[in-house]
Amino acid sequence: MNEHYPYDEPLDLDTLVKLIKINYSIENWEEVISLSDELITLAKEVHKELVETDSTSHIFSQHIIYYFGYSYLMTSLSNQKLGDYIKTREYISFYANLDWLNDSTETGKLIIQDFKFFASANNLQTDVLDGKQERFPQYVQFLDKNPEQVLQGLINILRSANQFNYNVDSEIAQLTKHIEGYTYYREKIRTAHYLSYHYQLALYRHKRQEHSIAIDITLHILHTADKLGNDKYFKKAISLFEIIRKFSSVSQLKTCYDILNNIIMRGDLSDEKDHSFRNDPVGAVSRNNFF
Numbered sequence: 001m002n003e004h005y006p007y008d009e010p011l012d013l014d015t016l017v018k019l020i021k022i023n024y025s026i027e028n029w030e031e032v033i034s035l036s037d038e039l040i041t042l043a044k045e046v047h048k049e050l051v052e053t054d055s056t057s058h059i060f061s062q063h064i065i066y067y068f069g070y071s072y073l074m075t076s077l078s079n080q081k082l083g084d085y086i087k088t089r090e091y092i093s094f095y096a097n098l099d100w101l102n103d104s105t106e107t108g109k110l111i112i113q114d115f116k117f118f119a120s121a122n123n124l125q126t127d128v129l130d131g132k133q134e135r136f137p138q139y140v141q142f143l144d145k146n147p148e149q150v151l152q153g154l155i156n157i158l159r160s161a162n163q164f165n166y167n168v169d170s171e172i173a174q175l176t177k178h179i180e181g182y183t184y185y186r187e188k189i190r191t192a193h194y195l196s197y198h199y200q201l202a203l204y205r206h207k208r209q210e211h212s213i214a215i216d217i218t219l220h221i222l223h224t225a226d227k228l229g230n231d232k233y234f235k236k237a238i239s240l241f242e243i244i245r246k247f248s249s250v251s252q253l254k255t256c257y258d259i260l261n262n263i264i265m266r267g268d269l270s271d272e273k274d275h276s277f278r279n280d281p282v283g284a285v286s287r288n289n290f291f
Contacts, residue, residue, distance in 0.1 A: 011042075012060060013060040014061050023035065024078070027192065036070075046067075065112060068098055072094040085130050128156050139156075144178075147178040158172075158201055162204055
């Protein structure tokens with residue numbers, strides 16, 4: 001029985017991938033690493049069967065090489081999130097070179113090349129997070145050419161800026177043209193990235209004494225996290241707002257109360273109206289000057 005989930009049968013490759021994606025979306029990094037370890041163990045078992053007997057009883061939807069690369073990739077990314085850049089680079093080296101699997105099929109070759117690309121990008125990303133400011137121009141150039149990576153890229157740039165006190169205004173200005181409104185992002189991982197980006201941006205503006213902008217962004221996170229049902233970032237935004245609320249204008253305070261009041265008023269109990277903060281409609285969260 002799997003020690004993480006109460007299944008009676010061993011997990012298959014695709015189920016492990018699904019569970020890894022779920023835990024990644026909720027930023028449960030330790031569990032992603034643990035599940036990725038299980039995935040690579042099973043992938044090796046299946047690969048051995050395929051090499052030795054040209055068959056396997058296991059059912060899976062992707063080429064077997066994909067599961068090797070995906071396991072190493074997600075372990076690397078999770079260690080990166082945890083700030084362990086030594087392990088991050090170690091696992092990048094694993095999926096940067098999957099040629100040892102000796103697959104002559106066109107599909108296998110393409111998957112190997114895809115993971116080489118991911119490894120190159122993630123090495124660059126790790127350098128940015130590790131405070132190597134000289135790598136920023138190359139990273140921004142890469143992101144500009146790969147718009148689907150911009151959300152995560154901006155998170156990395158802002159995390160680095162917040163840790164090392166860099167000014168990244170020009171990088172933000174260049175890349176935000178690729179950011180869509182929150183309704184554009186449907187997948188859980190993408191919505192988490194959207195909220196994480198704005199949270200790091202609010203911290204960055206606050207650290208640069210741009211308090212009014214930081215508060216506007218924090219209110220946007222509150223509003224968006226509520227709409228997307230993301231409790232983690234709703235709590236983070238509430239906590240940040242409490243820290244910087246002394247800089248709030250009257251209209252910003254009203255917007256916050258309106259958001260909270262709207263949540264209270266959704267209840268099924270008729271007497272919840274008695275506990276509302278105010279009877280005004282939910283205030284619109286201004287996104288002016290976010291970027």
